[in-house]
Every structure is written in structure tokens, then in C-alpha cells.
Amino acid sequence: VNISHGNQRVTAVLPTGESVEILLHGATVISWKAADDTEKLWVSNAAKLDGSKPVRGGIPLVFPVFGTAPDHAATSKLPQHGFARSSRWEFLGKSTSESGDASVKLDFGLSSASLSDEVKALWPYDFNLLYSVTLDAKTLTTSMVVTNQGNEPFEFQMLLHTYFKIKDISSTTVTGLEGASYVDKVDNASVKTESASEVSITGETDRIYTPVKKEEPIAIVEGSSKTFNISRDNLEDTVVWNPWTEKAAGIGDFAPKDGYKNMICVEAGSVQGWVNLENGDQFEGAQTITSL
Ligand code: BG6
Numbered sequence: 001v002n003i004s005h006g007n008q009r010v011t012a013v014l015p016t017g018e019s020v021e022i023l024l025h026g027a028t029v030i031s032w033k034a035a036d037d038t039e040k041l042w043v044s045n046a047a048k049l050d051g052s053k054p055v056r057g058g059i060p061l062v063f064p065v066f067g068t069a070p071d072h073a074a075t076s077k078l079p080q081h082g083f084a085r086s087s088r089w090e091f092l093g094k095s096t097s098e099s100g101d102a103s104v105k106l107d108f109g110l111s112s113a114s115l116s117d118e119v120k121a122l123w124p125y126d127f128n129l130l131y132s133v134t135l136d137a138k139t140l141t142t143s144m145v146v147t148n149q150g151n152e153p154f155e156f157q158m159l160l161h162t163y164f165k166i167k168d169i170s171s172t173t174v175t176g177l178e179g180a181s182y183v184d185k186v187d188n189a190s191v192k193t194e195s196a197s198e199v200s201i202t203g204e205t206d207r208i209y210t211p212v213k214k215e216e217p218i219a220i221v222e223g224s225s226k227t228f229n230i231s232r233d234n235l236e237d238t239v240v241w242n243p244w245t246e247k248a249a250g251i252g253d254f255a256p257k258d259g260y261k262n263m264i265c266v267e268a269g270s271v272q273g274w275v276n277l278e279n280g281d282q283f284e285g286a287q288t289i290t291s292l
Contacts, residue, residue, distance in 0.1 A: 001013065001014055001015065001094070001096055001101050001104040002015075003094055003104070003106075005091055007024075008023060008024060008025070008049075009021055009022060009023050009024060009030075010022050010024070010091050010106055012094065012104045012106060012135060014101060014102070014103070014104065014135065014136070014137065015101045016035055016137055017034075017035030017036070017037075018032075018033065018034060018035050018135060018136075018137055019031065019032070019033045019135075020032050020033075020106075020133060020135045020140065022106060022108065022133055023049060023055065023058075024088050024089050024090070024091060024108075025049070025050075025051040025055070025086075025087075025088055025089075026054055026055060026060055026061060026084065026085040026086060026087065026089070027061060027084070027089040027108040027110070027131045027133075028054075028055040028058050028059060028060050028061070028085065029041065029058050029059040029133060029140075029142065030043055030047075030049065030055060030057070030058040031043070031058070032135070032140050034291065035137075039165055040140075040164065040165055040228075040291055041057065041058050041059065041162070041163055041164065041165055042057050042058075042163040042164060042165040042166075042259070042262060042263035043055070043056070043057030043058050043163070044056035044057045044253055044254050044255050044259060045255040045256060045259070046252070046253045046254065046255035047253055048253060051086075051088065053086070053253060054081070054085040054086050055085070056251070056253040056254055057163045057263075058162075058163060059142060059160055059161060059162045059163070060081070060085040060161045061084040061085050061131065061144070061158070061159075061160065061161070062081040062082055062084065062085065062157070062158060062159035062160075062161050062267075062269065062271075063082045063083075063084035063085075063129065063144070063146070063156060063157070063158045063159075064078070064082050064083075064084075064123060064127075064154075064155075064156035064157060064158070065078050065081065065082045065156070065157055066081065066082075066157040066158075066159050066239075066269065066271035067080060067081065068080050069157075072155070072274070074123070074154065074155060075123065075155075075156075077122040077123075078122050078123055081159075081161070082123075083115070083119045083122070083123070084110060084129065085161075087110055087114075087115060087116075087119070088114075089108040089109060089110045089131070090108065090109045090110070090114065091106070091107075091108055092107040092108060092109050092130075093106075093107055094106050094107070095107075097136075102136055102137070103134060103135060103136035103137075104134070104135055104136075105132055105133070105134040106132065106133045106134075106135075107130060107131070107132050108130075108131045108132075108133070109128065109129065109130055109131070110128075110129045110131075111127060111128040111129065111149070112125060112126045112127050112128075112149070112150075125148070125150050125152075125154040126148070126149045126150030126151075127146060127147060127148060127149060127150070127154070128146075128147040128149055129144060129145070129146055129147075130144070130145040130147070131143070131144050131145075132144075132145075138290055138291055139288050139289060139290045139291070140288070140289045140291075141286060141287070141288040141289075142160050142286065142287055142289075143233070143284060143285070143286030143287075144158060144160070144284065144285055144286070145282055145283070145284045146158065146275075146277060146282065146283045146284075146285075147281075147282045148277040148278065148279050148280060148281050148282075149279075149280075150279055151279055152279060153276055153277060153278045153279060154276075154277055155274035155275065155276050155277070156274065156275055156277065157269065157270060157271045157274060157275065158235075158269055158270055158271075158275070158285055159235075159237075159239065159267050159268070159269025159270070159271050160235075160267060160268050160269060160285075160287050161239075161265060161267045161269075162230075162265060162266060162267055162268075162287070162289070163263050163264075163265050164220055164228060164263065164264050164265070164266060165262060165263060166220065166222055166227070166262055166263065166264055167222055167223075167262070168222070168261060168262070169201050169242060169260065169261045169262070169263075169264065170261070171222060171223050172200070172201065172220060172221065172222050172264060173198035173199055173200045173201075173220075173221045174198070174199045174201075174218060174219070174220055174221070174240055174264070174266060175197060175198050175199070175218065175219045175221055175226075176211065176216050176217055176218035176219055177194045177196075177199055177209050177211060177218065177238070177240075178194055178195070178196065178197045179193065179194060179212045180193070180194045180209045180210055180211045180212055181193050181194075181209075181210055182194060182207045182208055182209040182210070183207065183208040183272070184206075184207055185206035185207065185208070186204050186205065186206050186207075194209065198221060199240070201240075201242045201244075201264065203244050204242065204243060204244040204245075204246065204247050205240055205241060205242045205244070206239075206240075206241050207239065207240050207241075208237055208238075208239050208271060208272060209237065209238045209239070209240060210236055210237050210238075210272055211236075211238060214232060214235075214236060215231075217229040217230055217231040217290075218230045218231075218232075218238055218266060220264065220266060225292070226292050227291070227292055228266075228289055228290065228291060228292065229289070229290040229292060230266055230268060230287055230288075230289050230290075231287065231288050231290075232268040232285075232286070232287050233284070233285065233286040233287070233288075234270075234283070234284060234285045234286065235268040235269050235270050235285040235286070235287065236270055236272065237268075237269050237270060237271050237272050238266060238267065238268055238269070239265065239266075239267040239269060239271065240264070240265065240266055240267075241264075241265040241267065242260055242263070242264055242265065243260050244260055245257075245258075245260070247260075248260045268285075268287040269285070270285060
């Protein structure tokens with residue numbers, strides 16, 4: 001496995017040609033390519049990769065709050081989606097599979113000790129995050145271990161905010177959500193039940209689904225073929241987001257403006273309510289994306 005570790009990013013290329021690239025800023029996966037160089041993740045042409053903003057695309061990490069939580073005292077002062085996606089993470093190293101070069105795991109860390117004083121003041125808990133990105137020929141696994149190192153419990157939400165690159169939103173559907181209850185953020189947060197076995201996106205969509213069978217993969221279907229399977233481990237919720245025309249027009253770093261036709265966010269997380277982590281305890285949540 002060929003690893004390059006610069007000051008800003010880490011890249012790994014398997015001998016078979018698949019690759020992944022992670023920015024230390026936010027530990028954001030900004031590229032996942034097949035052996036033939038096809039990119040699987042959507043990244044805005046106007047995304048800032050210099051640390052001045054969270055990255056618009058790839059896989060930003062949402063922690064310890066999803067959106068904003070004005071009514072949740074402990075996280076009420078944090079910016080939208082928390083600080084993980086806008087903090088600089090440390091590259092902790094790589095490991096390869098025992099059988100040689102078939103897969104590679106890259107580890108990244110962020111802890112309270114490395115936060116800026118301003119951020120620490122907004123969320124004063126003593127924590128450690130270990131984020132692992134594992135690549136093999138067909139799959140990308142991203143896993144987060146949250147450790148409470150302090151003397152008091154804390155509550156958090158987390159989410160793997162994956163932007164998938166797709167050919168055409170008008171012929172893309174999401175399966176595996178039938179029967180799930182969801183909060184419809186574009187309809188006054190009303191709670192609904194998904195009746196479609198294939199959910200199509202025909203306008204601004206922003207929904208927090210809680211699938212009934214959490215072990216069943218959620219899939220992205222393009223035309224008549226499944227292109228991605230997303231299986232989740234210990235993450236109860238799945239957000240489906242597409243900004244569509246108007247919202248995309250209003251997002252400064254979203255480009256091209258019709259790029260919403262070529263992306264869909266399907267985001268595995270734990271964002272309904274709060275995970276309560278006792279001092280000394282750990283929580284692990286992960287997704288495995290299979291490219292089909
Ligand atoms: C999604 C949220 O996860 O992220 C949306 O459900 C939000 O409500 C979107 O608009 C993008 O957020 P941001 O902060 O990256 O613009």
C-alpha cells in the first residue's frame with residue numbers, strides 16, 4: 001500500500017489501484033476512487049480545503065451536535081454540526097491487513113487536549129475521538145470511537161455526513177427505508193412514516209430516518225442498478241439530504257449550482273436524542289459503504 005502523508009492530507013493507494021484521501025482538517029475523507037479512477041464521493045468545486053471552513057463534500061464528521069441544539073444546554077453554544085469537522089486532527093498511523101496489501105486502515109485522533117481554547121470553552125468535556133478509515137477493493141469503512149476521559153458523563157450526537165457522487169438525481173432512489181419513521185425537516189419537523197420502498201428525490205429533502213431494521217443495509221439505486229450499499233454499526237439514524245435548486249443557490253461554497261443533481265447525502269448517525277457516555281466509557285459507531 002502506497003501511503004503519502006503531507007502536512008495537510010494523507011493518501012493511500014492499494015496495489016490494485018483503489019485510493020482514499022483524507023484531509024487532516026476535519027479528518028474529512030475528500031476522495032474515494034475505484035481502480036479505474038472513478039470518484040465515488042461528491043466534493044463541491046468551491047469547497048474550502050484550507051481549514052477556513054468545513055469541507056462541502058466528501059465525508060465531514062458531525063460531533064458532538066447534529067445541526068444546532070439551542071435547547072440542549074451542554075451543546076447550545078456550539079456551531080452547526082459541532083467542531084469535529086472544523087478541527088485539525090492528528091494522523092496516528094496505518095495498518096494493513098494480515099494477508100498483505102488487500103486493505104489499509106488509517107487512524108486519526110482528536111481530543112480535548114488539542115482543541116483551541118475557544119472551542120474548549122464551548123464544550124468543556126474531556127474526550128478522545130479515534131476515527132478509522134479502512135479501504136479495501138470494494139468497501140470503505142469509517143468508524144468513530146468516542147471515549148469519555150473525564151470525571152463526569154457527557155451527551156453527544158454523531159454522524160458520518162457522506163456526500164455520494166451520483167449520475168443523475170432524477171433517476172436515483174434510496175432503498176431500505178420503507179416503514180421507517182422520519183422527521184421531515186422541510187415540513188416543520190413533522191414526524192412521518194416512509195411508505196415507499198424506493199425513495200425518490202424530487203425537491204429539497206432533509207429527513208432524519210430511524211430505520212426499523214438497523215442491520216438491513218440502505219442502498220442507493222441509480223437507474224435500475226444498486227450502486228452503493230451502506231451498512232451501519234451502532235448508528236440508529238440515517239439522514240437523507242439534498243438541497244435542490246434554491247438551497248444550493250444559497251450555500252456559498254456549493255458549486256456548480258446545479259451540482260445537487262450529482263450528489264445525495266445519505267448520512268449514518270445517532271442524532272435523535274443523545275448518546276449518554278459515562279466517565280471512562282466508550283462508544284463506537286461505524287458505516288461500511290460497498291460500491292457495487
Ligand atoms: C444535513 C442536515 O445533515 O446537513 C441539513 O440535515 C443541513 O439540515 C446539511 O443543511 C448541511 O449542513 P451544513 O452545515 O454543512 O451546511
